Amino acid sequence: MMGSGAFLLRLESAWMEIRENFGRSSLQTLGIVLGVASVLGGFSITDSFRKRSETLYVKLGGLDKLNVQPNNIGNNGTPTALQNANLGLRHQDMDDGRGLDSAQVEGVSVQRNARARVRSAFTDQERRVQGINGDYLAIEGYDIAQGRGFSQSDIGSAAAVAVLGSEAFQTFFPSGGGLGAIIRVGDVPVTVVGVLSQRVFRFRDTPGMGNMFHRKNRLIAVPSTLVQQRMQGDNYQRVDRLTFRIPKVDTIETFAKSLTSVLKMNHRLQDDFRLDDVAARERKRRDTGDAYDIIFMLSGVLALLGGGIVNVNIQLASLKERVREVGVKMAIGAAGTEIFKEFMTEALLLTALGSIVGLGVGVAFSWFITHYIGVPLGMELGSFLWAFALAIAFGFLFALVPAWKASRLSPMEALRYE
Amino acid sequence: MSSIIHTRALTKTFGSNGTAVHALRGIDLSVDKGEFVALVGPSGSGKSTLMAIIGCLDAPTSGTYTLDGHEVQGLSGGELARIRNTKVGFIFQSYNLMPKANILRNVELPMLYAGIGRKERRERAMALLEKVGMPEKANVLPGNLSGGQRQRVAIARALANNPALLLADEPTGALDSQTGAEVLALFQELNAAGNTLVLVTHDPSIAALAQRRVELRDGLIAGAVEGAA
Numbered sequence A: 001m002m003g004s005g006a007f008l009l010r011l012e013s014a015w016m017e018i019r020e021n022f023g024r025s026s027l028q029t030l031g032i033v034l035g036v037a038s039v040l041g042g043f044s045i046t047d048s049f050r051k052r053s054e055t056l057y058v059k060l061g062g063l064d065k066l067n068v069q070p071n072n073i074g075n076n077g078t079p080t081a082l083q084n085a086n087l088g089l090r091h092q093d094m095d096d097g098r099g100l101d102s103a104q105v106e107g108v109s110v111q112r113n114a115r116a117r118v119r120s121a122f123t124d125q126e127r128r129v130q131g132i133n134g135d136y137l138a139i140e141g142y143d144i145a146q147g148r149g150f151s152q153s154d155i156g157s158a159a160a161v162a163v164l165g166s167e168a169f170q171t172f173f174p175s176g177g178g179l180g181a182i183i184r185v186g187d188v189p190v191t192v193v194g195v196l197s198q199r200v201f202r203f204r205d206t207p208g209m210g211n212m213f214h215r216k217n218r219l220i221a222v223p224s225t226l227v228q229q230r231m232q233g234d235n236y237q238r239v240d241r242l243t244f245r246i247p248k249v250d251t252i253e254t255f256a257k258s259l260t261s262v263l264k265m266n267h268r269l270q271d272d273f274r275l276d277d278v279a280a281r282e283r284k285r286r287d288t289g290d291a292y293d294i295i296f297m298l299s300g301v302l303a304l305l306g307g308g309i310v311n312v313n314i315q316l317a318s319l320k321e322r323v324r325e326v327g328v329k330m331a332i333g334a335a336g337t338e339i340f341k342e343f344m345t346e347a348l349l350l351t352a353l354g355s356i357v358g359l360g361v362g363v364a365f366s367w368f369i370t371h372y373i374g375v376p377l378g379m380e381l382g383s384f385l386w387a388f389a390l391a392i393a394f395g396f397l398f399a400l401v402p403a404w405k406a407s408r409l410s411p412m413e414a415l416r417y418e
Numbered sequence B: 001m002s003s004i005i006h007t008r009a010l011t012k013t014f015g016s017n018g019t020a021v022h023a024l025r026g027i028d029l030s031v032d033k034g035e036f037v038a039l040v041g042p043s044g045s046g047k048s049t050l051m052a053i054i055g056c057l058d059a060p061t062s063g064t065y066t067l068d069g070h071e072v073q074g075l076s077g078g079e080l081a082r083i084r085n086t087k088v089g090f091i092f093q094s095y096n097l098m099p100k101a102n103i104l105r106n107v108e109l110p111m112l113y114a115g116i117g118r119k120e121r122r123e124r125a126m127a128l129l130e131k132v133g134m135p136e137k138a139n140v141l142p143g144n145l146s147g148g149q150r151q152r153v154a155i156a157r158a159l160a161n162n163p164a165l166l167l168a169d170e171p172t173g174a175l176d177s178q179t180g181a182e183v184l185a186l187f188q189e190l191n192a193a194g195n196t197l198v199l200v201t202h203d204p205s206i207a208a209l210a211q212r213r214v215e216l217r218d219g220l221i222a223g224a225v226e227g228a229a
């Protein structure tokens, strides 16, 4: 019935109505503000955790990893003979695993830990020493700053060579020039053949925030065979961790199943190893995040519901004030549908304004919470849209009753209303 | 001459059975184009009730009503709204202006509901304010005007869509005699310019200005007297 620009005019009179009744309008939007803030705030918390773990995994070199570690068995009593007879996780397991699907497995890193006294011309410290294979540095995301990593022949011959992390390098060679120098690892003199770039990861670029990768820079690596044969006298080539890198993340689960059955055979059906699928762990974390999202959304919906009910009451109360006004509008030619549209416009404008305030409050709220629990704030556009859409939906729903009532007034009764 | 208002056996009953009030009990009334009719009668005789039905604000209980050639009974709410919007200009004793909208907007409102574009609306509203002698008050809120000024704005608003019929229910009832006379002069001017006018009043001197006086008693027309003006 009304021509072009009618919506804008309705919007304008809605705005006048809201401005003129600021107190009442604020009260009406309170529920919306709180509802939107709680939906957004809740979402932001899960968003933030999600973003943090994502950045962390990207930094760690992706989700394409399947870890195998020995399991401590017989911790409630003496190990059985069978358990004793097992050799634990060893090089054989790595070879069998790689052989399972050599097309999928891009690399396997080996880790064998030891503690040893490490001495250079400058420093003498008790340190953790890591026995690794050739794939290790690449899989763990290290970059070589100087020199080289370990070759096949270094591993095969248990060569007496070492690669140092940036912190280890600085500690043992404070005045530089360590490449080619000899350090003693336990009783074994080894030659430093490589130095690694420093690795830094902070969740926030604030001075107080420590480098999460500090420990990685302390790496003192030698061939795993060197640790096994010359430091520990272990002829079975036992390892502390195997990491399979499988670029096609969605095949990891199948691979893990076949690997488990192979390893079970190797280990005489003993559960003395365990698999850790990083992607699966991350998926699980995401699922938990999703579950929290639903909880937060529900709490937001409850807030919106409560706010909506309050809103309807206020609207119906204010309708009484406005009955005469509706009567006049009808007397000069406003149809019921026009009155309905006017009421809806006002309610939706109010909802939109309340939602914007709510989004602001939600951002502030999220900032405080994430700051308090020490997670960087990571908000996603989707969360804003969800919170906004929910509020508009509720605003619309709860505006219907008062708008309907207003539109059904008879002009004469409305005019006579005292 | 063709009649704008033509009613036959109009009745209006409020309430039901025991407490029923028979406000109108069979009104046959015709008003011709360009006429100025004064509707008089004691309090409670049904003047306002009749005006509401003539103005399509309320529906009769029985009887027929033809407005400007159109049968009114049986029309939908939307159609009635359209008639109120374009064919009738209603002027109330208590002005009934929108308190939060300025004068210009008040006058524009019926045109807004008629779907008239912004520019034309503005021009016509200004012209109407000029006509009622208040061009400089366009941006003022109704609350800042005197009663006489408010009634002038209300008249401008009633004229917004060039209605076939002006209905005024005691338009000077809330005004002092001086301003009342001024407002009345405006009505006479409008009538002289061809507007059909039905005006409710208690004041015999006002009624004397009309071409015709219609007197209601207990919901019936007691007598129609040709006026002097």
Ligand SMILES: Nc1ncnc2c1ncn2[C@@H]1O[C@H](COP(=O)(O)OP(=O)(O)OP(=O)(O)O)[C@@H](O)[C@H]1O
Pocket: A416, B014, B015, B021, B022, B023, B041, B042, B043, B044, B045, B046, B047, B048, B049, B050
């Ligand atoms: N909505 C209503 N419900 C019930 N009774 C009503 C209603 N409107 C009017 N009446 C009754 O109908 C009768 C006529 O009322 P109306 O207002 O038409 O009188 P009136 O001639 O305009 O009187 P006044 O000069 O005092 O304005 C009165 O008895 C009044 O009480």
Ligand SMILES: [Mg+2]
Pocket: B047, B048, B049, B169
């Ligand atoms: Mg009356």
